[in-house]
Amino acid sequence: MAITSASGPDAAPRKHALAQNYVDFTSSATEGWAQQYLPDLIEKEAEIYGKRTISGFLAQVGAEEASAADRVVWSEQGRLHLAYTAEYDDNNTDYTIINDIDGNSVGANHGIRVGDIVLMSVADKTARGYVSHIDPDGDDTDQIRVIAYGATNMATALGSTDTTAGAVRILVIGSEFEKGSSARTSANSPKFNSFSNKHLIMRDFYQVNGSDASAIGWVEVSGEDGQNGYLWYLKAEGDTRARFTDYLEMAMLEAETAVDGAGAIGGTDQSTSDGTQGLFQAITTRGHQTTGVTGVNAATDLAEFDAMLAVFDQNGAIEENMMFVNRSTSLAIDDMLASMNSYGAGGTSYGVFENDEDMALNLGFSGFRRGSYDFYKSDFKYLNDKGTRGALNDTVTNIRGVVVPAGVSSVYDEQLGKNLKRPFLHVRYRASETESRKMKSWITGSVGAATDGVDAMKVHFLTERCLVTQGANNFMLMN
Numbered sequence: 118m119a120i121t122s123a124s125g126p127d128a129a130p131r132k133h134a135l136a137q138n139y140v141d142f143t144s145s146a147t148e149g150w151a152q153q154y155l156p157d158l159i160e161k162e163a164e165i166y167g168k169r170t171i172s173g174f175l176a177q178v179g180a181e182e183a184s185a186a187d188r189v190v191w192s193e194q195g196r197l198h199l200a201y202t203a204e205y206d207d208n209n210t211d212y213t214i215i216n217d218i219d220g221n222s223v224g225a226n227h228g229i230r231v232g233d234i235v236l237m238s239v240a241d242k243t244a245r246g247y248v249s250h251i252d253p254d255g256d257d258t259d260q261i262r263v264i265a266y267g268a269t270n271m272a273t274a275l276g277s278t279d280t281t282a283g284a285v286r287i288l289v290i291g292s293e294f295e296k297g298s299s300a301r302t303s304a305n306s307p308k309f310n311s312f313s314n315k316h317l318i319m320r321d322f323y324q325v326n327g328s329d330a331s332a333i334g335w336v337e338v339s340g341e342d343g344q345n346g347y348l349w350y351l352k353a354e355g356d357t358r359a360r361f362t363d364y365l366e367m368a369m370l371e372a373e374t375a376v377d378g379a380g381a382i383g384g385t386d387q388s389t390s391d392g393t394q395g396l397f398q399a400i401t402t403r404g405h406q407t408t409g410v411t412g413v414n415a416a417t418d419l420a421e422f423d424a425m426l427a428v429f430d431q432n433g434a435i436e437e438n439m440m441f442v443n444r445s446t447s448l449a450i451d452d453m454l455a456s457m458n459s460y461g462a463g464g465t466s467y468g469v470f471e472n473d474e475d476m477a478l479n480l481g482f483s484g485f486r487r488g489s490y491d492f493y494k495s496d497f498k499y500l501n502d503k504g505t506r507g508a509l510n511d512t513v514t515n516i517r518g519v520v521v522p523a524g525v526s527s528v529y530d531e532q533l534g535k536n537l538k539r540p541f542l543h544v545r546y547r548a549s550e551t552e553s554r555k556m557k558s559w560i561t562g563s564v565g566a567a568t569d570g571v572d573a574m575k576v577h578f579l580t581e582r583c584l585v586t587q588g589a590n591n592f593m594l595m596n
Contacts, residue, residue, distance in 0.1 A: 160337045162352075170359050171499045172366045175584075178439060178521050179542035181555070188313050189545045189585055195308040199228045202283040206260060209272035212237075214259045215282050219590075225258035228305040229289060235263060236288040237275060244274035247293060312403075314583045316547055317368060317393040321578040323357040325350040330564045330574055354576050358558070361578045365556070367505065369544060369584040373398040393583045396542070396592075397516065403589035408596045418453065419487070425520070425593055426488050433591040435522040437491045442518030443500035443507070446595065447481075450494060454482045492520075520593035541588050547581040554581040 200218035205211075214227040229235070233248040246263035253262040268274035279285070330350050338352035339345045372395035379391070400406070405428050407421060429435065442450070484493040500516060501507045509515055522541055546555040557579045560566070564574035586592070 158335060160335060162336050162338050164339065169504070170363050171502055171505055172363050174441060174497065174499065175366055175369060175542065175544060177495075178523075179544060181544045181546060183548035183553070183555075184316070184545040184583075185547070185549055188315050189583060190311060190313040191585060191587060193310045193312065193587060195310050199289040199305070201227055201229070201287045203261075203285040203287050204282045205272070205278050205280050205285060208253075208262075209270035209278070210262050210264060211253055212261055212263060212271075212285055212287070213257065214261065214287075218286070223259075227259065227261075229261055229287070230301060230303055230305075232292045232294055232301065233289050234291045234293055236290050237263065237271065238286045239275045239277040239279055239284060242276050244268070244271065245290075246271050246274070314394050314545075314585060315374075315392070316545070316581045316583045317372060318581045319361075319364060319368060319579070321357060321361040321364070323354050323576040323578075324562075325353065325564075325574050327562075327564050327572040327574070350574070357576070358578065362556075363505075365580055365582070367499070368393075368395065369582070370396045370499070372584075394586070396519070396584060396586055397594065399584075399586035399589045400519070400592045400594045403586075404592040404594065405590070406594045406596055419457075422487055422492070426490055428593070429490065429591070433522065433588060434489075435591050436489060437493070437523040439521045439523055440492050440494045440518055440595075441497035441500075441521065442494065442595065443497060446517045447494060447496055451481050454485055493523075516594060516596060518595035520595065522588070522591040541586070541591065543585050543587075544582050545585055554579065556580050 196218070201214050201223060202216045202218065202220075203212040203214050206213050214223055214225075214229070217223050217227075229248055229251070231248055231251055235246050235248060237244055237246055245266045247266065248261055249264050250262035252258045252260055254260065263271050265271045265274040272278050275285075277284075330348070332349070333347050334349050335347070336349070337345065337347055338349060344351045344355040372393045374394050375391040394402075407425060429438075440450075482494065484491065486492075497518065499505050499507075500518070506516065546553075548555060557577075559577050561568045561575045561577065562571045562573045563569065564572075
C-alpha cells in the first residue's frame with residue numbers, strides 16, 4: 118500500500134518579509150475581512166508538526182565539559198596481545214609482517230621477537246611455530262623466520278605458500294628458551310594511541326525592526342521554548358533559537374574534517390585542521406559499519422546481530438548497548454523479535470501476554486538480550502523527521518541507526534595530567550573563568566535596552582564546541 122502526502126503549508130523560514138507570509142485584511146478572498154461582520158477567529162496557532170526539535174540524543178548518551186584550548190587531545194589504550202597479518206615470503210619458513218590485527222600498517226615496528234611461540238593460520242588451517250630469526254636475510258626487519266613444531270616446515274604445517282598480503286594471521290602465545298640461555302635483547306613498549314579534535318565555531322542571527330517588535334497580531338504564537346503571546350517576533354526569535362540548538366547536535370553528528378586542498382571555508386584551500394570530526398565520521402574511520410546480511414535493511418534476521426556480536430567480542434565486549442534507529446529499522450527489529458516467539462504466528466502471546474479484549478496489544482519491544490549482550494532500542498528522531506535526515510533519498514548507504522556502548526571509559530587527559538572516567542561520547546565547549554561559549558546569546562540594537570542607534574532588535578547566537586568520541590572501536594553504524 119502506497120501513501121501519498123499532499124503538499125504541506127509553506128512553513129520554511131524565509132529571509133524576507135513577503136506578501137504571502139501575511140494575512141490579507143482587505144481582499145475579498147479572505148471571506149470576512151472585506152465585510153463588516155467579525156469572523157470566528159481561532160487565535161491559537163496550530164502545532165501540526167508536534168515536537169519539532171530533534172536534540173536530545175547526545176544528552177542521553179554523553180556529557181558536556183568545558184575546554185580551555187583550541188584542540189582537545191586524548192589517548193586510548195592499544196591492544197594488550199600481539200597479533201598480526203602477514204604474507205608468505207620464501208624458504209617455506211619466512212613470513213613478512215604487513216599489518217596489525219586491526220589493519221594498521223606495522224612493517225618493521227612489530228613486536229614479535231626471537232624465542233616467541235606463535236599460532237599461525239591460513240584459510241582453514243592452524244599450526245604452531247617457533248620464531249628463530251628476525252630479519253633472517255639481513256635486509257628486511259619486517260621479516261621473521263618460523264620453525265614448525267608439528268611438521269618439517271611451516272609451509273607444510275599450514276599446507277599453504279600463499280603470498281597474498283594479509284593471508285597469514287600470526288598470534289604470539291608465549292615463548293620457549295633453552296636452559297642457561299641469555300636474556301632477551303629487546304623489549305616491547307605499549308603503543309601510544311593519540312587522537313584529537315578541533316572546536317567548531319557556530320553562529321546564527323535574528324533581526325526584527327522596532328515597528329514590528331511593537332506590533333500586536335491576532336495569532337497567539339507558541340514555541341518549543343515556552344514563548345507565547347501575540348507578538349510575532351517572539352515566535353520568530355524562538356524558532357531561530359530552537360533551530361540553532363538543533364544545529365548544535367546535528368553538527369556534532371554530521372561534521373567532518375577537511376582534507377588537504379579542500380575549500381570548505383571561504384572558498385580557499387584549507388588544511389586538515391579545518392572542520393571537526395562528528396560522530397558518524399568517527400565511527401566510519403575508527404569504528405565499524407554494518408550494511409546487513411541479506412540487504413540494506415536486514416534487521417529482520419538475527420544473523421546481522423550475530424555478526425555484530427562477533428565484532429564486539431573482538432573489541433571492548435561492552436555488555437550494554439543503546440540502539441538509536443529510524444522507524445523502518447525499529448519496526449523490522451520488532452517483527453524479528455516477534456518471530457522468535459513460537460506462538461507469534463497464532464497471535465496468542467505476541468507482545469503483551471495473557472491478552473484479553475480489554476487490554477491493549479503491545480506490538481513493540483524496547484530491547485532484548487542476545488548472547489552476553491543487552492540491546493536497548495530507541496527511535497532516533499533525527500533519522501525520521503522529514504526536515505532533517507529523514508528527507509534524504511539515499512536508500513543504499515543512508516544511515517538507519519547507530520549502536521552506542523553504555524557506560525564510561527577511562528582515558529588520560531593531557532590537560533589535567535591524570536586518568537578520568539567519562540562517557541564514551543562527550544561534548545567539549547570553550548570556556549574559562551570569564552567567558553563561556555557553551556551557548557551564548559546577546560541582544561543589540563535600540564529595542565528594549567538600547568545598545569546602538571539601529572532601529573531594530575538583533576539577537577546573536579554563538580557556540581564553540583567539538584565532540585570527543587572515545588573508544589570508537591565499540592561503536593557500530595548501521596547503513
